Each structure stands twice: as structure tokens, then as C-alpha cells.
Amino acid sequence: MWSDLFLLPFLTGLCLALILPVLGCFLRLRDEWLAALAYAHVAAAGALLALVGGLSPAFGGMAAAALAGASKRVFARRLAGGAAFALLLLAGWAVAVLLAANQPLAERLGHALFDGQLYFSGGAQLALVAPWAVFAGAMLLVLSRHLLLARVYPDHFQARHLRAWPVMLGFDLVAALTLALATMTMGVMGGFALIFVPAWIVFRRAPGWRRGLLLATLVGVAGYTAAFMLALWLDQPFGPVLALLLIVLGLVIA
Amino acid sequence: MSAPLLRARALVAGWQGPATAPLHFVLENGRILGLTGPNGVGKTTILSALAGRARVFSGLLEMRPGLRLALQTQDVPPVAGVPLTGRELLELTAAPADGLPPWLGGRLDLRLDRLSGGQRHYLALWAILQAPADLVLLDEPTNNLDAAGVAHLVTALRERVASGGGVVLVSHDHDFVAQVCDQVIVLREVPDVV
Numbered sequence: 001m002w003s004d005l006f007l008l009p010f011l012t013g014l015c016l017a018l019i020l021p022v023l024g025c026f027l028r029l030r031d032e033w034l035a036a037l038a039y040a041h042v043a044a045a046g047a048l049l050a051l052v053g054g055l056s057p058a059f060g061g062m063a064a065a066a067l068a069g070a071s072k073r074v075f076a077r078r079l080a081g082g083a084a085f086a087l088l089l090l091a092g093w094a095v096a097v098l099l100a101a102n103q104p105l106a107e108r109l110g111h112a113l114f115d116g117q118l119y120f121s122g123g124a125q126l127a128l129v130a131p132w133a134v135f136a137g138a139m140l141l142v143l144s145r146h147l148l149l150a151r152v153y154p155d156h157f158q159a160r161h162l163r164a165w166p167v168m169l170g171f172d173l174v175a176a177l178t179l180a181l182a183t184m185t186m187g188v189m190g191g192f193a194l195i196f197v198p199a200w201i202v203f204r205r206a207p208g209w210r211r212g213l214l215l216a217t218l219v220g221v222a223g224y225t226a227a228f229m230l231a232l233w234l235d236q237p238f239g240p241v242l243a244l245l246l247i248v249l250g251l252v253i254a
Numbered sequence: 255m256s257a258p259l260l261r262a263r264a265l266v267a268g269w270q271g272p273a274t275a276p277l278h279f280v281l282e283n284g285r286i287l288g289l290t291g292p293n294g295v296g297k298t299t300i301l302s303a304l305a306g307r308a309r310v311f312s313g314l315l316e317m318r319p320g321l322r323l324a325l326q327t328q329d330v331p332p333v334a335g336v337p338l339t340g341r342e343l344l345e346l347t348a349a350p351a352d353g354l355p356p357w358l359g360g361r362l363d364l365r366l367d368r369l370s371g372g373q374r375h376y377l378a379l380w381a382i383l384q385a386p387a388d389l390v391l392l393d394e395p396t397n398n399l400d401a402a403g404v405a406h407l408v409t410a411l412r413e414r415v416a417s418g419g420g421v422v423l424v425s426h427d428h429d430f431v432a433q434v435c436d437q438v439i440v441l442r443e444v445p446d447v448v
Binding site for chain 1: 305306307322323324325327329331332333335336337338339341342343346347363364365378382391
């Protein structure tokens with residue numbers, strides 16, 4: 001298993017298994033866990049659009065997710081209560097399915113994006129995911145206090161005459177781009193499982209925020225590693241195995 | 255003598271429209287101003303205007319340049335289901351834990367949603383009261399507090415302004431206001447400065 005054939009995909013997914021559970025905790029803190037599915041579907045649609053247009057699918061996916069993350073704030077007043085994410089999810093899904101139904105190339109890539117194609121990740125994907133995971137982790141570290149303050153004391157920024165939008169926009173972009181990379185690496189539902197389940201466990205069981213982030217990371221890495229090996233051993237697709245393992249782990253712990 | 259923290263002249267505040275009677279006051283450093291009066295006269299609206307949340311419709315509101323505000327509203331911090339400890343809450347606002355009452359000091363490492371309503375309220379209040387700020391705005395700080403909590407708050411408020419800064423608080427608890435405030439404005443149709 002540790003030949004290059006599987007080592008590179010394993011390391012690529014491991015980088016995401018380290019960062020996605022932490023991102024999931026912040027999304028849950030902001031009551032935005034639906035964002036994981038929304039950005040993933042938009043990224044899938046962007047990748048397919050780029051493919052049809054003769055561009056790099058990776059570029060298309062990341063550009064579409066980043067655009068969705070940035071523009072969401074423009075419509076925040078009209079689309080409160082998570083409506084923005086629901087609409088993004090529906091739009092991304094609709095565009096992706098229509099493209100896949102009408103373009104043979106898009107159909108193949110569409111299946112790969114929704115089912116996950118972790119075992120086909122190579123050095124180029126790792127070279128993209130690894131530095132991004134480090135950058136996203138550093139960004140979350142920097143934004144952490146502000147995001148927690150915005151939750152606990154929503155008036156803090158206004159009372160201190162501070163601008164909240166750079167923090168929120170920065171977080172939205174980190175979330176959108178991380179989820180775009182996750183979608184193109186391990187599929188829509190594989191990424192969503194790593195976002196949702198560890199954070200769900202943490203919010204139910206963790207004794208504090210810092211220890212919660214550590215617990216989320218441990219759950220994510222343990223679930224990912226076990227799923228990677230189990231899927232290989234059983235010759236099954238990775239995404240569903242990961243999702244089922246995390247669900248079992250979640251039900252046991254939470 | 256340093257400039258006052260706040261100066262209001264015929265200040266009228268509101269949300270969609272004017273909602274308060276004209277108000278005059280000056281708040282110097284080291285003093286506590288209490289706003290009291292019956293429900294609906296605009297106590298919270300005035301506090302919100304000081305924090306920049308509500309609009310000033312007429313009159314003048316001057317704040318010392320560079321004034322750092324800390325605001326506690328009546329809303330309970332939404333921490334249900336969030337794995338955040340009391341110690342982590344204090345770290346967020348850079349408020350020291352020194353001086354907390356004994357019934358709270360030993361529970362700082364518990365999640366906030368594992369504390370009683372009164373304990374959670376006092377900790378959330380403490381995190382604002384002791385945050386680095388020149389002006390602390392408190393809206394009904396004695397809500398959910400028992401007699402021991404109110405007594406501790408009175409002492410903490412006096413110590414807070416003795417070490418610098420000022421406080422504007424809104425309360426319907428007349429005993430508390432009389433006990434802790436240096437100046438009191440009873441809001442009615444025409445405010446009456448006591």
C-alpha cells in the first residue's frame with residue numbers, strides 16, 4: 001500500500017483530513033454547516049463548466065467556489081437563515097447535472113467529482129492541497145478569536161468601531177476554496193463527511209474549544225486512515241466507506 | 255483635567271424614528287452613569303446609540319477620540335451547544351479572571367452551557383466589564399443575578415472605574431442604581447437629572 005501508487009493519494013487526503021474537521025467546527029460555530037455541501041456542489045459545477053470551456057477543471061472549481069464565497073455576502077440581507085447556501089447547493093447541483101447530461105466529457109468528470117477520485121490523486125494534486133491546508137490552518141488560527149467573538153458577542157465589532165467584513169470574507173474564501181479542493185480530491189460527500197461528523201461530535205462532547213479542535217482533528221485523521229485502508233482492502237469506493245465509518249464513530253462517541 | 259468620556263446635548267436617539275426625549279449629560283473618567291425609568295422610555299435605545307447601533311436623530315453626542323467601548327446587551331450569549339469554557343470566554347475579551355466570585359472562579363474550566371443561567375450571565379458580564387476598554391456599556395446587568403451576584407457586581411463596578419474608564423448602565427433595579435451610580439438620569443418624557 002505504501003508504494004507511490006497509494007502513498008500520494010493517502011498523503012493528499014491526509015492533508016484534507018487534518019483541515020476539514022477544524023473548518024467544520026468553525027462552520028458549525030457560525031451555523032453554516034450547509035455551506036460544506038453548497039460550496040462542494042458549486043465547485044463541481046465550476047469544474048465541469050471549465051472542462052466544457054477548455055479550461056482546467058481544478059481552476060474552474062476553485063474559481064466558482066471562491067466567487068460563491070465572496071458574493072454570498074452581497075446577498076446576505078436578502079438570503080438570511082442559510083437560504084444562500086441552500087440556493088447555491090441547488091444551483092451547483094442543477095448546473096452540474098445538466099452539463100453531465102449533455103457533455104460526455106463532463107459526465108465522466110461529474111461522476112468522479114460526486115463519487116470521489118482520491119486514489120487517482122497524484123503529485124500535482126498533493127502539491128496543491130498540502131500548501132493550501134497549511135495556509136488554511138494558519139488563516140483559521142488568525143481568524144479564530146474574531147469568529148468566536150462574532151458568535152458570542154455579535155455587537156463587538158460595531159462597539160469597537162472595527163470592520164467585521166474582512167474577517168467574514170476571509171473565512172468565506174478559506175471555506176469555499178478548501179471545500180473546492182476537497183471536492184476535487186475526495187468527492188462531494190467524502191469532504192462533507194469530514195466537515196460534518198467530527199464537528200458534530202465535538203459540539204456534543206468536547207470540554208472546550210481548543211480541546212474540541214484537537215478532538216475533531218483526531219477523529220478526522222483516524223476515520224480517514226481507517227477508511228482509506230478499509231476501502232483498499234475491500235476494494236470499495238473510498239467516499240461511502242469514509243462516510244459510514246465516521247457515522248459509526250460519531251454514534252459511538254456522541 | 256482630561257476631556258470627558260462622553261458629552262450629550264439634547265440627544266434624541268431611535269431606530270426607525272426618534273424614540274427618546276432630549277437628553278443632556280456629561281460623563282467624566284472614573285464615574286458611573288445610570289439610566290433608569292419605566293419600560294419603553296428608550297433606556298436601551300440610548301445605550302445602543304452610544305454603541306453606534308441605534309441612530310442619533312438630533313442633538314449632539316461627543317465621544318473622546320479613540321474611546322474603546324465594551325458593550326453588554328440583554329441578549330444571552332448564544333453558547334448553547336458550543337464547546338466554549340468560561341476561561342476561553344475571558345481570553346476572547348482579554349478579561350482577567352482575578353476578582354471573580356468564589357462561586358464562579360472554580361467553574362471556569364466548565365463549558366458555558368454546563369453552567370447555571372445566573373453563572374453564565376455573570377461570566378458573560380464579567381468578560382465585558384473587565385475587558386480593556388475606556389467606556390463600558392451595560393444593559394440590565396442585574397438580570398438573572400441573586401443577591402450575592404448583585405453585591406459582587408457593585409464592588410466590581412466601583413473597582414473598575416477606580417482603575418480608570420467610565421460606565422453607563424441601564425437598569426430598572428432602583429436600589430442597585432442608587433448604590434453604584436455617581437449620577438443617575440431617570441428617563442421620562444422630560445428627563446430629570448438627579
